[in-house]
Amino acid sequence: MTAAAPEPKANMGQPVPRYDAVAKVTGRATYGSDMPLDNPAYAFLVTSAIAKGRINSFDLADAKRVRGVIDIVTHENAPDLKESKLFSNGGYAGTTIQPLKSADIAHDGEIIAVVVAESYEAAREAANRVKVSYSAVSPSASFDSPGTTKAGAKGQNGQFKEDPKVGDFAKAFNEAEIQLTASYETPTQHHNPMELFSTSCAWMGDTLVIYEPSQYVYGLKNGVAEQLGIDADKVRVVNPYVGGGFGSRGSMTPRTAIIAGIAKRLNRPIKLVPTRDQGFTIATYRAETRHEIKLGASRDGKLVALRHEGAEVSSRADPYCVGGTKTTTRLYACPNVDSLVSIVRADRNTPGFMRSPPEVPYLFALESAMDELAVKLNMDPIELRRVNDTTNEPIGGKPYTSRSLMACFDEAAKAFGWAQRSAAPKSMSDGDWLIGYGCAATCYPTQMAPAAARVRLQRDGRTRVEIAGHEIGTGAYTILAQTAAERLGVPLEKVAVFIGDSDLPPGPVAGGSNSTASTCSAVMMVCDQVRQRLFKAMMPNESLMDKAKETVGMGQTPSTEAAKSDRPLDLEKAFDALGVGVVEEYGEWKPEGAPPDSFKAMHSGHARLVGGAAMKDKIAYAFGAEFVEVRVNRFTHEIRCPRLVGAFAAGRIMNPRTARSQLMGGLIWGMSSALFEATEIDERTARYVNDNLADYLVPVNADVPGVEVILLSEQDDHINPVGAKGLGELGNVGTNAAICNAIYHATGQRIRKLPVRLENIEV
Template sequence: MSRQAVGAPLSRVDGHLKVTGQAKYAADHPTEGVVHAVIVGSTVGRGRMTGIDTRAALAHPGVLTVISHLNAPKLAYRPNPSSNNPEGGERLHVFQDDKVLFHGQPVAVVVATTPQAAQHGASLVEVRYDAEKPATDLTGAHAHEPVTYARGDADQAVDSATVRLEMTYRTARNHHNAMEPHATIARWDGDRLTVWDKTQWVVGTQRELAAVFGIELDAVRVISPFVGGAFGSGLRAWPHVTIAALAAREAGRPVKLVLTRKQLYAGTGHRPAYAYHLRLGSDRRGRLTAMVHDITAETSSYENFRENVLAAGQALYTMPHVRQAYRTVPLDVNTPLYMRGPGHATAAYVIESALDELAHELGIDPIELRRRNEPAKDESNGMPFSTRRLRECYTVGARAFGWDRRAPKPRSTRDGDWLIGMGMAAAAHGTLRNPAQARVLLDARGVARVEAATSDMGPGTYTSMTQVAADALGLPASSVDFRLGDSTMPTTPAHGGSQTTASVGSAVQDGCDKLRRQAIELAVGDERSPLHGVGAGDVAVGDGRLHVKNDPARGETYQQLLARNNRTRLETLGAFAPGEPRFSTYAYGATFAEVAVDRRLGLVRVRRMLGVYDVGRIISPKLADSQAHGGMVGGIGMALLEDTVTDHRDGRIVNSNLADYLVPVNADVSDLRAIFLDGEDREADPIGVKGLGEVVHIGVAPAIANAVFHATGRRVRELPITAEALL
C-alpha cells in the first residue's frame, strides 16, 4: 500500500539546501563579469533637483558610470495593468525627470567594479534641490473620493439603536523587514534581458520589465528559485529592478544591485497607516443592528493603493445595516503595498476590538457575543458559505485555552506585579484562486519533474507541491522533483494572498491526473503489459507501480512500462481556472491570547497564544504549524512593537533600521499553539484547501489588544500598544 504524502509531516524538501547555505537567493547567483550598483536616494521629501555633481564620484577608482535623469535614456513605460500596480495613477518613472516625490526616492545610481567602490562613489554624488515641505501626515491632507458600500440605512439604525458605541482606532505604518533584502542581478545578451530577482511573482516582474523597456515579453527571463521572506513586499517590481536592468544596459556589463536595510524603507512598500472610525448599534442582548465604517488610509501622491479592508465589515457578522466609506489620502511617501493579512488584519483589529468593547458594555462573554451574531449566509452577496466553522473554532479554542478560567471583570487577575488578561478575536480571509498551469514530466527512471513559475517565500511551496504530485502519481515524495521560480515555466499567479496552494496545487493535481491516466491507458492497451485489457478505472497507482485495484500483485512499475514502449518520458500540462463563484469561500480562525502587563511599568508580555483554524484540507501539517506560528509572531509585532516613524518636516523615516524599528524576537514570543479542524472544501478548489498564510495573522493583534484591556481595564485604540499608553 502506498504511503500517503498529503497530510504527512514531511520535512521541507529544500531544507537541506537552506541550512547548508547552498540555496541561492537573488544576490547569490554567480554571474561572470558582474559589476555593482548602489542607488543614491533623495534627501528631501518633495521638490525638484536643480543640479547633480558627479565629478568626485566618477574620479573615484573603480567607478564606471553614474546614471541620473541628466543622462538616462527615455524608457517606454508602457501600461502594465497586470503587475500588481495600484488601481490609479502611474508608477514611479526612474531617472526620467527632475521631480522628487518622496524622501529616499532614487535620483541616481553609481556603477562600479566592486561593492565598496560603488558605495563610496554614491556617497560622493552631490545633488542640489529646490525643496518643498512634504505632506506626510495622514490627518492633514485631502483624500481621494471614497470607495463605498451600503445595505440598509446604517446611520439611522445606529442613531436609533438601544446600545450605541462610537470610537476611532489608529494603526501605524508597518514595513515588511524580511530577512533577505531586495536584490537584483541583471544581464543583457544583445536585446534579451535575464534578471535574477527577489520577487513573489516572476511573471509579474517579467511583464513589468518588458513594459518599461518596450520589448517583447519573451525577451525577458526572470529567475527566483528562493526568496528569503517577503510578506508581500515582493508582489511587484520596485524601481530598483528597473534601475539594475538600465544600469546593465548602459554599462554593457551584468549588474548586481542590493538594497541596504535603510533603502528598503523607501525602496519597497509598506502596510499603510490607517485612521478607522467605527459606529455600531445593537440591542441589549448584543445582537448587532448596524455598523458605520469611515476609513482613511495613506497612499502615495503618484499612485492610489487600496487593499481589501472592507470585506470583514460586510460579511463577518450578521446585521441588516452597514455603511462603509474607504478614503485614501495622497501623501509624499513611497507607494504602500500588501503586507501579511492586507486590509483584513487592519479591519479585524478594529471590528474585533469593537466587539470586545460591546461585550464589556453589555456584560456578555466575548465568545457568546460572537455566537449570537453568526450569519447564515454571506450577507454581502447573498451566497451560501462553502464551509463556515467559526462556532467550532470558538468551542475547540475555548476548551483548549482554558477560557472558562477567565475572570469576567478586567484587572482582577494578578501574578505578583503582573496584571494578567485573556482576549480573543475571530479572523476570516477570502479564499483566492486564479488561473495557473503546471508542467509534469515522468522520465524512464520513474522520477517526476513538476514545474510551475510560482515562488516560495517561506511557506513551503516546494514541499506542498511535492506532496500533491506524489499522491496523484502514486510515487514516494523522494521521486518527485518540483521546480519553481523561472518565468520560462508555466504561468502562475502571484505568490501571495494565500492563493498558491489552491491555484498552483490544483494545476499540479490536474497535470498529474492527466499523466497518470496517460500511463494507465498506455498500459491497458499494451498486449505485453500485465494490465492489458483491464478497465482503466480499475487500475490504481502506488509505490511507483500501476496495479489492479483488487489485485495489487498484478501490475508493473512506471519504469517497466516506459522501457517496454521505448518511451523516454511522459509529459502533460496541467491547468486550473476557477469557475463562476457559487459559494462564499473563506478561511476562518479564532485566536486566543494571554498577556501579562507590569502594573507599574506598563510593559506587555505575551504569555501564550492559541489559534484554531478552519482552512480546509491540510496538505502538510508541519508547514501549516510553521505558518501559524509565523503569523502569530507577526501579529505580536503589529500589536506591540512595529511602528514606522516619519519626521514630517522632511519626510525622512527616522527608524529605518532593525535597531529602532522593533520586530519580535525570541524574548517576545513564548507558548504558541495551533489547531486545525479536520475537513476539506471541494467547493473552493479541486484539492479542498482554503489558504492559511493570511488568516493565521489576522486575528492576532485584536486578540492581544483585547487581552491587554482585560488585564488592565484600559482600552488602547492605537497600534502598536506602548508602555506609555498604559501608564
C-alpha cells in the same frame, strides 16, 4: 510526531520535512543576490534626502574620483524607460512614480542616482560622496498634514469596486438598544524581508536574465520587458528562493528596469544590493489607516446595524488602497450594513500589499469593537461571536462554502484555558504583572488563480514538476512534491520540483494566499493527465476508460470501486504497455469563475485572483480564533505576551508541519504588529526615521516564549480541486485586536491605536 510535525487529522497531508530544509540550513539555497554573475559591476543607489521638491544640481566630482567608478546615472543621463501602469490598472508596477525621469522628487528616499563601480565598496563610497543641491518644498506627511486630499476609494482604484451596504443602517443604528461608536488607528509598517531589495541583471545578446527576489516572476518578466520596450520572451526572471516577501515582491518596483537599462548600456552584468534603509522607500509598505466603527445591537447581543468607515494613506501618484470593508461587512450576521473607504493622498512612496493587506487593519477595528460591544453587553466575547455567527454573508446573502469560526473559538478557548479567566478587568495578576486574556476572530478570503504546470514521469518513478511558483518560505517546494507524489503514487524522494523561474510554465503571484490552492490544483490536474496516458496504455478496452478519467479531489476518496482499485498504478507495467520511458504532460488550470481572458493574462503576468467575497453564488473564507495572554507591568508598564494560541480551519491542510510554521509566524507577526512595528514619520519632512532593524522593532525570541497552533480538520468541496484554503495570511489577522482586548482585560484601558507602547498604558 512532535510539536513541529503535528499528527495529521482528517483531510490533512503528512507533515513531511521541508524539501529545501537541508539546502537552507547548509547555505546551499541560492537567494537573489547569491547568484554568481560573470564579471559583474556593482550598483549602489543614491536616494533623495527630501520628500518633495526638485534637484537643482549634482556635484559628482568627488564621487567620480573614487577608484573603480564606472558610471554615475542621474535623471540627466538615465536609460529611457517606458512608463508602467499600476498593477491595479492592468499594469505590473507597484508604483507609477518613475525615478530618474526628471529633477522632480515625489517622496522621501526616491532613487536619484545610481553609482556603478568595479566593487560594491567603491560604489558605496562614491555614492556617499555624491553631493546634491535641492529646492525642497514642504511636504504633506500623513493624515493630519496640511495639503493632503481625501476622496472615496470607489471609482479611483480599479480593484475597489464597491462600498458594501445593505438594509437601512442609519435607522437600525438609531433604534438599536445598544450602540457603540469607536475609532481606531493602525500605523505605517514595512515588510523588512531578510533578503534585501536586490536585483542582478545580465544581458546575453538581446536576452535579459534577472535574478531578483520576486513573488511573481511572470509579472516581473513582463513588466520589465514593457518598460524596456522589448519582447517579453527576451526576459527571464530566476529566483528559486525569495528570502521573504510578505507582499513586498508581488509587484514590480522601478529599480529593476533601471538596473537592466544600465547593464545594457554598459554591456556588463550589474548587481544591485540596496541597503536596509533604502528598502523602506524603494519598495512598498503598509500605509497607516484610520477607522470608525458603529455597531448597533439588541440586548441579547444580536447585531442590528454595522458601519465601517476606513481611510488609508496613499501617494500623490497612485490610488492604492486595501479596502477591507469587503471582509468586515460580511463577517457577521447583520441586516443593516454600511461602509465607506477613502484614500488620503500625501507626499509618500506608494504603499502596497503587506501580509493580509485588507484584513489586518480592518479586522483590528472590527474585532476590537466586537470586544467593546461584549463589554457593554456584559457578555463573553466568544458568545457574542456565536450569537452573530452565520452561514450566509449579509450583503448578498451568499452561503459560505464552509465556515468553522466557532469550532476554532471553542478549540482555541479550551487549549488556552479561557474558562479560568475572571471576566472583570484588572482582576488577574501575578506579582508585578497584571494579567489579561483576550481573543479575536481571524479570517482570510480563499483565493485562486490560473496556473500551468509541466510534469514528467519516468519509468523508475522519478518525477519532475515544473511550475513558476515561488518559495517565499512557506513550503511551496514541499507541498508541490507531496501533491505530485500522492497523485502519481511515487515515493516523495523521487520528486524533483522546479519553481521560481519565468521559463517554467506560468504560475500565479505568490500573494493573496492563493499559491497552494492554485499551484497544487494545476499540478494535480497535470499529474492526472500523466496517469490517464498510462491508464489508456494499460486499458485499451474502451469500457474501462471511465475510471481513468475520474478526477477526484485529494481530500476525497474515489467514488467507484473501479477507481479505487487502480491505486497504486503499476508504473513499470504501464510504461511497458506504452512503450516509452518518459511521459510528460503540460496543462493549464483555472479556477471556477475565472474571467475569460484568464489564460492569456496568466502568460502575460497579470494576476487574476478569484474567490473570497467576489464569487458568483458563494463566498469562501478560511477562519480561525486567536487567544493571547498579555502581562502589563504595574511599575514600568511594559507589555509582554507570553502566550499566543490560535486555532485555524483552512480546508485541506497539505502539510501540517509547514502549515503550523506559517501560522505560528503569523501569530508572532500579529503580536509584533500590535506591540512593536511602526515606521515613524517625521511630520515636518515626510521622511521615515527608524528605517533600520535596530529601531523598527520586531520580536526577539524572548518575546515569544509560547506559541500554540491548532489545526482543525475541515473539508470543503466547493473551492478548488485540492480543497485547500490559503492560510499564509490567516495567522496575523486577529492578533492585533486580541492583544488590545487582552490589554483591556489586564488594565481596564481600551487602546484603539497601534502599536501599543508602554507610554500608552495608564495603570
